[in-house]
Amino acid sequence: MASSLFSSTASLSSHYHLIFTVLALLLSALIFFLTQKTKSKSLNLPPGPPGWPIVGNLLQVARSGKPFFEYVKEMKAKYGSIFTLKMGTRTMIILTDAKLAHEALIQKGALYATRPPENPTRNIFSANKFTVNAAVYGPVWKSLRRNMVQNMLSSTRLKEFRAVREKSMNKLISRLSVEAEKNNGVVWVLKDARFAVFCILVAMCFGLEMDEEKLEKIDQVMKNVLITLDPRIDDFLPILSMFFSKQRKRVLEVRKEQVEFIVPFIEQRRRAIQNPGSDQTATTFSYLDTLFDVKVHEGKKSSPSNEELVSLVSEFLNGGTDTTATAVEWGIAQLIDNPEIQEKLYQEINMTVGDKKVDEKDVEKMPYLQAVVKELLRKHPPTHFVLTHGVTEPTTLGGYDIPMDANIEIYTAGIGVDPKLWPNPEKFDPERFISKGEEADITGVTGVKMMPFGVGRRICPGLAIGTVHIHLMMARMVQEFEWSAYPPGKKIDFTGKMEFAVVMKDPLRAKIKPRG
Template sequence: MVAFLAVAVAILAASLLLLSRRRTHLPPGPRGFPLLGNLLQMRSVLGSPMNLQNLARQHGAIMTLRVGSVPLVVISSSQLAHEALIEKGSIFSSRPSLSERQVRLSNDRRSINAAPYGHHWRTVRRNMVSHVLSPHRVHAFEPARQRVISELVEKLRQTSQRADSPDGPAVPVLATLRFTVFSLLSYMCFGQWLDKDAVNGVERMLRHLITSAGRGGRMSDFVPLLKIVQRSPRDLKLEELVGERRELLLPLIQRAKLLAAEDKLDQNSYLSSLFSLQRQEDHQLKLTDEDLIVLCSEFLNAGADTTANTLEWSLANVIKHPAVQKKLLEEIHSSVGDKPVTEKDIDKLVYLKAVVKETLRKHPPGYTTLPHAVTEPCKLGGYDIPVHATLLFNIYAINNDPELWTNPDEYKPERFLEGPGASADFTASSGVLNLIPFGAGRRICPGLGLATLHVHLVLARLVQEFEWNTVPGDTAVDLTPIQEFTVVMKQPLRATLKARRL
């Protein structure tokens, strides 16, 4: 009886919303089912960039997918994305609250990514940017970067010298890179080095947590009244993983507090800044230990996942396109010489930067941005955008727009060395928003600079130190993508390598 009443009330609410929308000039979109709209099509549409691209071709660069009681507006145009995220950034900078699982994961939307536009979001984001991600603070972690990259190179060198096969044994690229990146980020976060078992344990738990929370939505995410009658085993698993996160991270946070009290904690660490924020008399903020757990897990996940996956995609393309690997090595030799590449050398390596840009154009972390919400009714592209709408920006469409990129299906780093691509960057500073793997505007990923530094530095060192090839007997590198928390290689990259120097 309760379930029947909940469904009836939900249908009535959706019907009233549909009636009210008749007075709203929403963007066009595909036909859906009565009341449910396009909800039953969402997984096939949002899970496939080609399906979303085909819909955009049919209905336009701005279209509406009706999902229960929520209009979902998809933007597939560079110009409209610039209008929304840059010109009208203050209106389009909030986050919707659609998924109960995401609310649980973020401690009721207290993380930077999930928080709505307001005081809490501004404060915690400003703290991360100014105290951890500023150029001065990033530079302070240079010795830590040198340590983990040297350990990575030595580990791979030992692997390449084994006699398992003439070309050396296969390297599981992503797992190796994730450990390196996670080790570095855990030090930046907690201000202390974690041993191998602790790094692997925290990394494994957080990956399970985000993939569990990030998988496809349910009807109750879009028809909120159904939450009282729809509960799945995945919800129980998520609660179990959230509890496990607390058990693993809280002791690390408590140990950091003790080290801070003894003046032994790295003052540049993320936790050091959060402890300072916790001591401020800001009654609107009131950071709890649960907030610290959420903010630390967000810092670790966002930085590790994007960086390691971009490095894997980069190496996969370097192997698949030997001319790119050769040209990259020649640039390193001519600009840096025989000494190991350092971060001071990155600005001289213009082809390296082009390789990373092309990798992120072809293989962005997501097919769309994280969802945006508007803070007031407005117009976009001549259409009405109501305050309850959710917006997605179609990264895949923009990155593959033939009006922006010549032969977009081709992997060609040279496109960023001359012509229109030469001025392209990740922040739209040139006034053109044509490369947005990290989002844009006020909600642009705050770790963009740190992530790209890590990708540039690690990729340069790995190409400088080793020749990368496919595993003998394997077929060609498979670049088929699959959507997990981010877009990853369906077949994880395995590679063999030869040391270029002893």
Template sequence: MELVDLLILFIALLLLRLWWRYWSVTGGEPKNLPPGPPGWPIVGNLIQVILQRRHFIFVVRDLHKQYGPIFTMQMGQRRLIIVTSSELIHEALVQRGPEFASRPADSPIRLIFSVGKCAINSAEYGPLWRALRRNFVTELINPTRIKQCSWIRNWALEHHMKRLQKEASEVGYVEVMSNCRLTICSVLICLCFGAKISEDRIKYIEGVLKEVMLITTPKLPDFLPVLTPLFRRQVRAAKELRKKQLECLVPLIENRKVFLQSGGKVNDEMVSPTGAAYIDSLFELEAPGRGRLGEEELVTLVSEIINAGTDTSATTVEWALLHLVTNQEIQEKLYKEIVDTVGKNSVVTESDVERMSYLGAVVKETFRRHPPSHFVLSHAAVTETELGGYTIPADASVEFYTAWVTEDPDIWKDPTEFRPERFLGGGDGVDVDVTGTKGVRMVPFGAGRRICPAWTLGTLHVNMLLARMVQAFKWLPVPNSPPDPTDTFAFTVVMKNPLKAAILPRSN
């Protein structure tokens, strides 16, 4: 070990000693925390979780059975308050939304990519978050703008259908996830920058942004920040990836600036008129505490939109198609509704999918059965408060385990079954509010003040993809290679083995 490493280790151990001394003298925690598993000195429950060699959600499921609807875990220097019950989730996020609307401290690696929390998802509850969110809602997802940009989705879906047919003819099947990611990413890039770019360039940007998502998932230094100096290699890798992210997106920002400064004349690359691209509004935005945004902040904000919209929507389409492939009866019911609504050959429009109740039921059941994540993004109380009769410190990470709500047999009949009919007349999901406002029975987009602001846009993309794909093709298992429903955990809950399906053109 080099001398500098020994010095860093010595300093880290000294800091740990000081921290433990403070912990011992002060009692280390406020009174009346929710119950939880006893931990080890300094590391709390962190090593216990690591030694189980299971994903964190399985640990949480077991602790939920033992400690009930709210419990505490001390993960190194981070205190987690885990909330699992529908009633407490609704109370915290909806009824008392402003009290639980902030975010906990970020890790050094995440701060590199958020430029010090200058992002809608990670900003602390306050003026900056309000300004960023208000601008996003006004400029990208208001009904007028969504309608104005419908041609972008039509263009992308037209290429999507041709690509599926070409891939099937060449290899005998299509890989659902990669195709859907590419299509949704192309839509979001065009919405953000007003630009049409080549598929190769889209794939490169998508790949870089996926790396960003994966590198910002929780890792050991997140729980023991005092040891960050020992993880210089990871920090250096994050900085190199950030540079790569800037290199692939800054040219799109600069091209848009030139386009606007030269009069905004639409051309083959810059296809959206002045004011129709999300980035146009960011150029003019005065962000509280930040002023005019620089390239770093602009890259962070557009990356947030592209990453979140691509990953969750593509994942949902893949899970939905898994069930359509394995249950041809559901697929045929959906196809019949599409044909009854628009016919066999007419192009499905955005207003058409709004009238397709069975399509809506299939998508809702996919969100219920396969929520994009088992937790909503971490919350934090604005000030110390209480929940469920327990103290919630302001510096704790409040983690809402929402997946349990969709699996709870007290809320859903036969919760492990995929049954879209539950969302139609007389079903147990017919009156469900996916925003959680009226009650938490499924919250695929979060709930309350920090609900995903683009949930309507993401749902539209899922609906359009499914309707177009089922109208054009019959989806079947690949011979001798049935779909594998095993899931795994990346940024979202994805299929461990990506879905491959055979497609047959529908007869006209």
């Protein structure tokens, strides 16, 4: 539900280049002696580009001026399916091959199911790794994940929030209509899709009805957290942390703002549970309800603290908002670029439901819609890397050593367009899953051909709810409107850039026409 630390930025920002270059060169000798470790044997790491002493390949990545996923794409062409990047004190082992990903995450799942060490500053927002995504492999992670999946994201529980989703879909269509009326039919796709998803997740998370002003404020607080988590050079060279005191201070300020703003909602929900009927804005159930008394392991008898609760609910909101909304933006862009696909999808919707609004139950009867969404996730996975993996003990993969301190980064976007797995992979072609007989298990259990949600033990727990939202939003948006390029005739630019998810470099503006 979240991208890894390094994959959440387009590249090392240009304003770091000068300080990095000067300090790295001046301190290289000192760092070398401070970080040098005697090893009983040299490791047989995967090959990779040569780098500077100590700073490794950081300079090459920074000076390339390219998004990190573009740099990895270049290295894949040169070094193959598994290679190493030395990023300061971090050893990144990049996997770009479906078979290696399956071996690591499915066949050796427990071994690759943990998270590697990181800059302690990063642990502030996870309450010292007390979240599903951040926790190391062990009892804390197992308890938190089991609680989220069984008590909140099971198929039975998701059905309880159908009314919430329907209300948000109606709100989405209304917002698009109002915006189009004010702007001669032109709308910003990502903004409206993002708000609709966020409304659903807030209702599920807090169990409280909120007005638009509160929703927008929560959204802004969440965005501030994501911005603050952008990578810094001292993430890779900790000795330089002395030069980033201003940034560390900002981290603490944002965390304080996050806690102070979210805790009142937590306490409001706590009171509503303790005094049923006392709060007319409260719904019958929420994610928070499952967290108040969750026991993560036998040694921890107390319930989660308010700060831990803030981290858990923030994870729930952030993990499912941008990734889903971004997928919808890419999906609408592809339908504009391929009007014959848009028309075929509309005809399926019309034949299935007629004049009735599409309901999520109807999705099961729409094979072409399902094929469109699967092709969307193959071609445009929300993140180009899954969350960083680590190993619980030294091991080997592909004939190479994998040490415990390595960051295992899996380039999912490369797998989804691998010509060895997919014929004509660059073409957006939903028919490959219908008439052409292609198959792909997005859970990876039977084999990896695409992994937009990761695979294995750390597969995104929000897979089910994410796909429900994407199917429903795409169906309602196509049922209600005909989508075309703006300005008319403009060629869609499918260049991506890294933010929290991989978004369109040029945010999609589209012209909509209500269906008659």
